[in-house]
Amino acid sequence: MDKQGAPRREQARRLEILWLLKKRGSISVLELAEYFGITKAAIRKHLDVLQKDRYIDANIRRKQMGRPTFVYRLTPAADKFFPSHYDGLAIEMMDDIDCLFGNSFVDKLFERRMERSAQKYRKEMAGKEFEERLLTLAKLQDEDGYMVKVEKRKDGLYLLEEANCPISHIAVRYRQACRCELIMFAALLDAHVERTECIADGNRKCRYLVREKMGETDGLGRP
Known part of the structure:
Protein backbone atom coordinates (compact mmCIF):
# COMPACT_ATOMS: atom_id res chain seq x y z
CA MET A 1 0.00 0.00 0.00
CA ASP A 2 1.21 3.49 -0.82
CA LYS A 3 1.30 4.95 2.67
CA GLN A 4 2.64 8.30 1.48
CA GLY A 5 0.15 8.51 -1.37
CA ALA A 6 -2.90 8.14 0.86
CA PRO A 7 -2.39 11.42 2.76
CA ARG A 8 -1.82 13.23 -0.54
CA ARG A 9 -5.07 11.82 -1.94
CA GLU A 10 -6.90 12.91 1.21
CA GLN A 11 -5.48 16.42 0.90
CA ALA A 12 -6.47 16.53 -2.76
CA ARG A 13 -10.02 15.45 -1.90
CA ARG A 14 -10.29 18.16 0.78
CA LEU A 15 -9.14 20.74 -1.73
CA GLU A 16 -11.82 19.48 -4.15
CA ILE A 17 -14.39 19.95 -1.38
CA LEU A 18 -13.23 23.53 -0.85
CA TRP A 19 -13.51 24.28 -4.58
CA LEU A 20 -16.99 22.79 -4.74
CA LEU A 21 -18.05 24.90 -1.74
CA LYS A 22 -16.64 27.96 -3.45
CA LYS A 23 -18.77 27.27 -6.52
CA ARG A 24 -21.99 26.28 -4.76
CA GLY A 25 -21.85 28.49 -1.68
CA SER A 26 -23.13 25.84 0.72
CA ILE A 27 -23.59 22.08 0.61
CA SER A 28 -24.65 19.20 2.86
CA VAL A 29 -22.89 15.97 3.76
CA LEU A 30 -25.33 13.97 1.62
CA GLU A 31 -24.79 16.25 -1.39
CA LEU A 32 -21.02 15.93 -1.01
CA ALA A 33 -21.21 12.16 -0.69
CA GLU A 34 -23.34 11.87 -3.83
CA TYR A 35 -21.09 14.24 -5.78
CA PHE A 36 -17.86 12.38 -4.95
CA GLY A 37 -19.39 8.90 -4.84
CA ILE A 38 -18.09 8.07 -1.36
CA THR A 39 -19.74 7.40 1.99
CA LYS A 40 -21.11 10.08 4.28
CA ALA A 41 -18.72 8.85 6.97
CA ALA A 42 -15.75 9.49 4.68
CA ILE A 43 -17.05 12.97 3.87
CA ARG A 44 -17.49 13.78 7.56
CA LYS A 45 -13.84 12.89 8.20
CA HIS A 46 -12.76 15.40 5.58
CA LEU A 47 -15.15 18.03 6.94
CA ASP A 48 -13.89 17.50 10.49
CA VAL A 49 -10.34 18.27 9.34
CA LEU A 50 -11.44 21.34 7.40
CA GLN A 51 -13.45 22.62 10.37
CA LYS A 52 -10.52 22.03 12.71
CA ASP A 53 -8.35 24.10 10.35
CA ARG A 54 -11.10 26.77 10.32
CA TYR A 55 -11.56 26.68 6.55
CA ILE A 56 -15.29 25.86 6.81
CA ASP A 57 -18.13 26.29 9.27
CA ALA A 58 -21.53 24.64 9.62
CA ASN A 59 -24.97 26.21 9.47
CA ILE A 60 -28.47 24.77 9.80
CA ARG A 61 -30.59 24.51 6.64
CA ARG A 62 -34.26 24.37 7.62
CA LYS A 63 -36.80 22.62 5.40
CA GLN A 64 -40.56 22.97 5.09
CA MET A 65 -40.83 19.25 5.83
CA GLY A 66 -38.49 16.91 7.62
CA ARG A 67 -35.57 17.49 9.92
CA PRO A 68 -33.20 20.40 9.36
CA THR A 69 -29.76 19.51 8.03
CA PHE A 70 -26.32 21.00 8.48
CA VAL A 71 -24.71 22.67 5.46
CA TYR A 72 -21.14 23.81 5.19
CA ARG A 73 -19.71 27.11 3.98
CA LEU A 74 -16.25 28.51 3.48
CA THR A 75 -14.71 30.90 5.97
CA PRO A 76 -12.47 33.84 4.99
CA ALA A 77 -9.47 31.69 5.96
CA ALA A 78 -10.11 29.56 2.83
CA ASP A 79 -9.53 32.49 0.48
CA LYS A 80 -5.88 31.54 0.13
CA PHE A 81 -6.82 28.43 -1.88
CA PHE A 82 -8.39 30.39 -4.74
CA PRO A 83 -6.87 32.39 -7.64
CA SER A 84 -5.97 35.90 -6.61
CA HIS A 85 -4.24 38.48 -8.81
CA TYR A 86 -3.41 40.94 -6.05
CA ASP A 87 -0.93 41.46 -3.26
CA GLY A 88 -0.12 44.14 -0.73
CA LEU A 89 2.18 45.94 -3.16
CA ALA A 90 -0.56 46.24 -5.80
CA ILE A 91 -2.96 47.82 -3.31
CA GLU A 92 -0.27 50.19 -2.06
CA MET A 93 0.49 51.24 -5.63
CA MET A 94 -3.18 51.92 -6.33
CA ASP A 95 -3.36 54.03 -3.18
CA ASP A 96 -0.25 55.98 -4.22
CA ILE A 97 -1.64 56.59 -7.72
CA ALA A 138 -17.91 32.66 -19.32
CA LYS A 139 -15.11 30.39 -20.55
CA LEU A 140 -12.59 33.24 -20.79
CA GLN A 141 -13.51 34.62 -17.38
CA ASP A 142 -13.28 31.12 -15.93
CA GLU A 143 -9.78 30.74 -17.37
CA ASP A 144 -8.84 33.98 -15.60
CA GLY A 145 -9.86 32.51 -12.25
CA TYR A 146 -13.42 33.78 -11.82
CA MET A 147 -14.98 30.29 -11.50
CA VAL A 148 -17.92 31.04 -13.79
CA LYS A 149 -21.22 29.25 -14.26
CA VAL A 150 -23.99 30.13 -16.74
CA GLU A 151 -27.59 29.09 -16.27
CA LYS A 152 -30.29 29.55 -18.90
CA ARG A 153 -33.62 30.67 -17.49
CA LYS A 154 -36.97 31.25 -19.15
CA ASP A 155 -37.91 33.99 -21.60
CA GLY A 156 -34.38 34.55 -22.88
CA LEU A 157 -32.90 35.38 -19.47
CA TYR A 158 -29.52 34.03 -18.39
CA LEU A 159 -27.78 33.97 -15.02
CA LEU A 160 -24.00 34.37 -15.03
CA GLU A 161 -22.30 33.64 -11.72
CA GLU A 162 -18.70 34.28 -10.69
CA ALA A 163 -17.79 32.35 -7.54
CA ASN A 164 -14.37 33.96 -7.25
CA CYS A 165 -12.93 37.42 -7.82
CA PRO A 166 -9.16 37.39 -8.36
CA ILE A 167 -8.96 41.13 -7.62
CA SER A 168 -11.52 41.27 -4.81
CA HIS A 169 -9.26 43.09 -2.34
CA ILE A 170 -8.66 45.82 -4.91
CA ALA A 171 -12.31 45.91 -6.00
CA VAL A 172 -13.47 46.49 -2.42
CA ARG A 173 -11.49 49.73 -2.33
CA TYR A 174 -11.74 50.72 -5.99
CA ARG A 175 -15.21 50.03 -7.30
CA GLN A 176 -14.16 51.12 -10.77
CA ALA A 177 -13.16 47.47 -11.24
CA CYS A 178 -16.75 46.31 -10.77
CA ARG A 179 -18.20 49.11 -12.87
CA CYS A 180 -15.85 48.38 -15.77
CA GLU A 181 -16.69 44.68 -15.69
CA LEU A 182 -20.40 45.45 -15.94
CA ILE A 183 -19.85 47.87 -18.83
CA MET A 184 -17.63 45.38 -20.67
CA PHE A 185 -20.11 42.52 -20.31
CA ALA A 186 -22.97 44.64 -21.66
CA ALA A 187 -20.92 45.91 -24.62
CA LEU A 188 -19.45 42.55 -25.64
CA LEU A 189 -22.77 40.74 -25.40
CA ASP A 190 -24.91 43.60 -26.74
CA ALA A 191 -27.20 42.80 -23.84
CA HIS A 192 -29.02 44.24 -20.88
CA VAL A 193 -26.82 43.20 -17.95
CA GLU A 194 -27.83 43.69 -14.32
CA ARG A 195 -25.56 42.85 -11.40
CA THR A 196 -27.67 41.53 -8.52
CA GLU A 197 -24.87 40.47 -6.14
CA CYS A 198 -21.21 41.43 -5.82
CA ILE A 199 -18.31 39.86 -3.93
CA ALA A 200 -16.94 43.35 -3.23
CA ASP A 201 -20.19 44.10 -1.36
CA GLY A 202 -19.65 41.10 0.90
CA ASN A 203 -21.70 38.58 -1.10
CA ARG A 204 -20.38 35.09 -1.77
CA LYS A 205 -20.64 35.49 -5.55
CA CYS A 206 -21.01 38.06 -8.28
CA ARG A 207 -24.30 37.40 -10.06
CA TYR A 208 -25.45 38.93 -13.33
CA LEU A 209 -28.81 38.70 -15.08
CA VAL A 210 -28.28 38.89 -18.83
CA ARG A 211 -30.83 39.38 -21.60
CA GLU A 212 -30.04 39.91 -25.27
CA LYS A 213 -30.64 43.42 -26.54
CA MET A 214 -32.64 43.31 -29.76
CA GLY A 215 -30.98 46.41 -31.13
CA GLU A 216 -28.94 47.74 -34.00
CA THR A 217 -25.58 46.03 -33.40
CA ASP A 218 -24.35 42.58 -32.41
CA GLY A 219 -22.11 43.65 -29.52
CA LEU A 220 -18.99 43.82 -31.69
CA GLY A 221 -19.83 47.13 -33.26
CA ARG A 222 -21.32 45.64 -36.42
CA PRO A 223 -24.74 46.50 -37.87
Whole structure:
Protein backbone atom coordinates (compact mmCIF):
# COMPACT_ATOMS: atom_id res chain seq x y z
CA MET A 1 0.00 0.00 0.00
CA ASP A 2 1.21 3.49 -0.82
CA LYS A 3 1.30 4.95 2.67
CA GLN A 4 2.64 8.30 1.48
CA GLY A 5 0.15 8.51 -1.37
CA ALA A 6 -2.90 8.14 0.86
CA PRO A 7 -2.39 11.42 2.76
CA ARG A 8 -1.82 13.23 -0.54
CA ARG A 9 -5.07 11.82 -1.94
CA GLU A 10 -6.90 12.91 1.21
CA GLN A 11 -5.48 16.42 0.90
CA ALA A 12 -6.47 16.53 -2.76
CA ARG A 13 -10.02 15.45 -1.90
CA ARG A 14 -10.29 18.16 0.78
CA LEU A 15 -9.14 20.74 -1.73
CA GLU A 16 -11.82 19.48 -4.15
CA ILE A 17 -14.39 19.95 -1.38
CA LEU A 18 -13.23 23.53 -0.85
CA TRP A 19 -13.51 24.28 -4.58
CA LEU A 20 -16.99 22.79 -4.74
CA LEU A 21 -18.05 24.90 -1.74
CA LYS A 22 -16.64 27.96 -3.45
CA LYS A 23 -18.77 27.27 -6.52
CA ARG A 24 -21.99 26.28 -4.76
CA GLY A 25 -21.85 28.49 -1.68
CA SER A 26 -23.13 25.84 0.72
CA ILE A 27 -23.59 22.08 0.61
CA SER A 28 -24.65 19.20 2.86
CA VAL A 29 -22.89 15.97 3.76
CA LEU A 30 -25.33 13.97 1.62
CA GLU A 31 -24.79 16.25 -1.39
CA LEU A 32 -21.02 15.93 -1.01
CA ALA A 33 -21.21 12.16 -0.69
CA GLU A 34 -23.34 11.87 -3.83
CA TYR A 35 -21.09 14.24 -5.78
CA PHE A 36 -17.86 12.38 -4.95
CA GLY A 37 -19.39 8.90 -4.84
CA ILE A 38 -18.09 8.07 -1.36
CA THR A 39 -19.74 7.40 1.99
CA LYS A 40 -21.11 10.08 4.28
CA ALA A 41 -18.72 8.85 6.97
CA ALA A 42 -15.75 9.49 4.68
CA ILE A 43 -17.05 12.97 3.87
CA ARG A 44 -17.49 13.78 7.56
CA LYS A 45 -13.84 12.89 8.20
CA HIS A 46 -12.76 15.40 5.58
CA LEU A 47 -15.15 18.03 6.94
CA ASP A 48 -13.89 17.50 10.49
CA VAL A 49 -10.34 18.27 9.34
CA LEU A 50 -11.44 21.34 7.40
CA GLN A 51 -13.45 22.62 10.37
CA LYS A 52 -10.52 22.03 12.71
CA ASP A 53 -8.35 24.10 10.35
CA ARG A 54 -11.10 26.77 10.32
CA TYR A 55 -11.56 26.68 6.55
CA ILE A 56 -15.29 25.86 6.81
CA ASP A 57 -18.13 26.29 9.27
CA ALA A 58 -21.53 24.64 9.62
CA ASN A 59 -24.97 26.21 9.47
CA ILE A 60 -28.47 24.77 9.80
CA ARG A 61 -30.59 24.51 6.64
CA ARG A 62 -34.26 24.37 7.62
CA LYS A 63 -36.80 22.62 5.40
CA GLN A 64 -40.56 22.97 5.09
CA MET A 65 -40.83 19.25 5.83
CA GLY A 66 -38.49 16.91 7.62
CA ARG A 67 -35.57 17.49 9.92
CA PRO A 68 -33.20 20.40 9.36
CA THR A 69 -29.76 19.51 8.03
CA PHE A 70 -26.32 21.00 8.48
CA VAL A 71 -24.71 22.67 5.46
CA TYR A 72 -21.14 23.81 5.19
CA ARG A 73 -19.71 27.11 3.98
CA LEU A 74 -16.25 28.51 3.48
CA THR A 75 -14.71 30.90 5.97
CA PRO A 76 -12.47 33.84 4.99
CA ALA A 77 -9.47 31.69 5.96
CA ALA A 78 -10.11 29.56 2.83
CA ASP A 79 -9.53 32.49 0.48
CA LYS A 80 -5.88 31.54 0.13
CA PHE A 81 -6.82 28.43 -1.88
CA PHE A 82 -8.39 30.39 -4.74
CA PRO A 83 -6.87 32.39 -7.64
CA SER A 84 -5.97 35.90 -6.61
CA HIS A 85 -4.24 38.48 -8.81
CA TYR A 86 -3.41 40.94 -6.05
CA ASP A 87 -0.93 41.46 -3.26
CA GLY A 88 -0.12 44.14 -0.73
CA LEU A 89 2.18 45.94 -3.16
CA ALA A 90 -0.56 46.24 -5.80
CA ILE A 91 -2.96 47.82 -3.31
CA GLU A 92 -0.27 50.19 -2.06
CA MET A 93 0.49 51.24 -5.63
CA MET A 94 -3.18 51.92 -6.33
CA ASP A 95 -3.36 54.03 -3.18
CA ASP A 96 -0.25 55.98 -4.22
CA ILE A 97 -1.64 56.59 -7.72
CA ASP A 98 -4.91 57.82 -6.23
CA CYS A 99 -3.03 60.11 -3.84
CA LEU A 100 -0.63 61.51 -6.46
CA PHE A 101 -2.87 61.84 -9.50
CA GLY A 102 -6.43 61.69 -8.22
CA ASN A 103 -9.45 59.48 -8.73
CA SER A 104 -9.90 60.38 -12.39
CA PHE A 105 -6.50 58.85 -13.16
CA VAL A 106 -7.56 55.67 -11.35
CA ASP A 107 -10.67 55.62 -13.55
CA LYS A 108 -8.48 55.73 -16.65
CA LEU A 109 -6.32 52.86 -15.40
CA PHE A 110 -9.34 50.59 -14.97
CA GLU A 111 -10.80 51.71 -18.31
CA ARG A 112 -7.52 50.76 -20.04
CA ARG A 113 -7.57 47.38 -18.29
CA MET A 114 -11.17 46.90 -19.45
CA GLU A 115 -10.30 47.72 -23.05
CA ARG A 116 -7.37 45.29 -23.08
CA SER A 117 -9.64 42.51 -21.86
CA ALA A 118 -12.41 43.48 -24.27
CA GLN A 119 -10.01 43.46 -27.21
CA LYS A 120 -8.91 39.92 -26.37
CA TYR A 121 -12.49 38.76 -25.83
CA ARG A 122 -13.75 40.28 -29.10
CA LYS A 123 -11.37 38.12 -31.09
CA GLU A 124 -12.79 34.99 -29.47
CA MET A 125 -16.39 36.14 -29.98
CA ALA A 126 -16.12 37.26 -33.59
CA GLY A 127 -18.91 35.88 -35.77
CA LYS A 128 -20.79 34.22 -32.91
CA GLU A 129 -24.45 34.55 -31.95
CA PHE A 130 -25.56 35.88 -28.57
CA GLU A 131 -25.62 32.63 -26.61
CA GLU A 132 -22.27 31.56 -28.05
CA ARG A 133 -20.77 34.93 -27.06
CA LEU A 134 -22.11 34.52 -23.55
CA LEU A 135 -20.63 31.04 -23.21
CA THR A 136 -17.33 32.26 -24.65
CA LEU A 137 -17.27 35.12 -22.15
CA ALA A 138 -17.91 32.66 -19.32
CA LYS A 139 -15.11 30.39 -20.55
CA LEU A 140 -12.59 33.24 -20.79
CA GLN A 141 -13.51 34.62 -17.38
CA ASP A 142 -13.28 31.12 -15.93
CA GLU A 143 -9.78 30.74 -17.37
CA ASP A 144 -8.84 33.98 -15.60
CA GLY A 145 -9.86 32.51 -12.25
CA TYR A 146 -13.42 33.78 -11.82
CA MET A 147 -14.98 30.29 -11.50
CA VAL A 148 -17.92 31.04 -13.79
CA LYS A 149 -21.22 29.25 -14.26
CA VAL A 150 -23.99 30.13 -16.74
CA GLU A 151 -27.59 29.09 -16.27
CA LYS A 152 -30.29 29.55 -18.90
CA ARG A 153 -33.62 30.67 -17.49
CA LYS A 154 -36.97 31.25 -19.15
CA ASP A 155 -37.91 33.99 -21.60
CA GLY A 156 -34.38 34.55 -22.88
CA LEU A 157 -32.90 35.38 -19.47
CA TYR A 158 -29.52 34.03 -18.39
CA LEU A 159 -27.78 33.97 -15.02
CA LEU A 160 -24.00 34.37 -15.03
CA GLU A 161 -22.30 33.64 -11.72
CA GLU A 162 -18.70 34.28 -10.69
CA ALA A 163 -17.79 32.35 -7.54
CA ASN A 164 -14.37 33.96 -7.25
CA CYS A 165 -12.93 37.42 -7.82
CA PRO A 166 -9.16 37.39 -8.36
CA ILE A 167 -8.96 41.13 -7.62
CA SER A 168 -11.52 41.27 -4.81
CA HIS A 169 -9.26 43.09 -2.34
CA ILE A 170 -8.66 45.82 -4.91
CA ALA A 171 -12.31 45.91 -6.00
CA VAL A 172 -13.47 46.49 -2.42
CA ARG A 173 -11.49 49.73 -2.33
CA TYR A 174 -11.74 50.72 -5.99
CA ARG A 175 -15.21 50.03 -7.30
CA GLN A 176 -14.16 51.12 -10.77
CA ALA A 177 -13.16 47.47 -11.24
CA CYS A 178 -16.75 46.31 -10.77
CA ARG A 179 -18.20 49.11 -12.87
CA CYS A 180 -15.85 48.38 -15.77
CA GLU A 181 -16.69 44.68 -15.69
CA LEU A 182 -20.40 45.45 -15.94
CA ILE A 183 -19.85 47.87 -18.83
CA MET A 184 -17.63 45.38 -20.67
CA PHE A 185 -20.11 42.52 -20.31
CA ALA A 186 -22.97 44.64 -21.66
CA ALA A 187 -20.92 45.91 -24.62
CA LEU A 188 -19.45 42.55 -25.64
CA LEU A 189 -22.77 40.74 -25.40
CA ASP A 190 -24.91 43.60 -26.74
CA ALA A 191 -27.20 42.80 -23.84
CA HIS A 192 -29.02 44.24 -20.88
CA VAL A 193 -26.82 43.20 -17.95
CA GLU A 194 -27.83 43.69 -14.32
CA ARG A 195 -25.56 42.85 -11.40
CA THR A 196 -27.67 41.53 -8.52
CA GLU A 197 -24.87 40.47 -6.14
CA CYS A 198 -21.21 41.43 -5.82
CA ILE A 199 -18.31 39.86 -3.93
CA ALA A 200 -16.94 43.35 -3.23
CA ASP A 201 -20.19 44.10 -1.36
CA GLY A 202 -19.65 41.10 0.90
CA ASN A 203 -21.70 38.58 -1.10
CA ARG A 204 -20.38 35.09 -1.77
CA LYS A 205 -20.64 35.49 -5.55
CA CYS A 206 -21.01 38.06 -8.28
CA ARG A 207 -24.30 37.40 -10.06
CA TYR A 208 -25.45 38.93 -13.33
CA LEU A 209 -28.81 38.70 -15.08
CA VAL A 210 -28.28 38.89 -18.83
CA ARG A 211 -30.83 39.38 -21.60
CA GLU A 212 -30.04 39.91 -25.27
CA LYS A 213 -30.64 43.42 -26.54
CA MET A 214 -32.64 43.31 -29.76
CA GLY A 215 -30.98 46.41 -31.13
CA GLU A 216 -28.94 47.74 -34.00
CA THR A 217 -25.58 46.03 -33.40
CA ASP A 218 -24.35 42.58 -32.41
CA GLY A 219 -22.11 43.65 -29.52
CA LEU A 220 -18.99 43.82 -31.69
CA GLY A 221 -19.83 47.13 -33.26
CA ARG A 222 -21.32 45.64 -36.42
CA PRO A 223 -24.74 46.50 -37.87
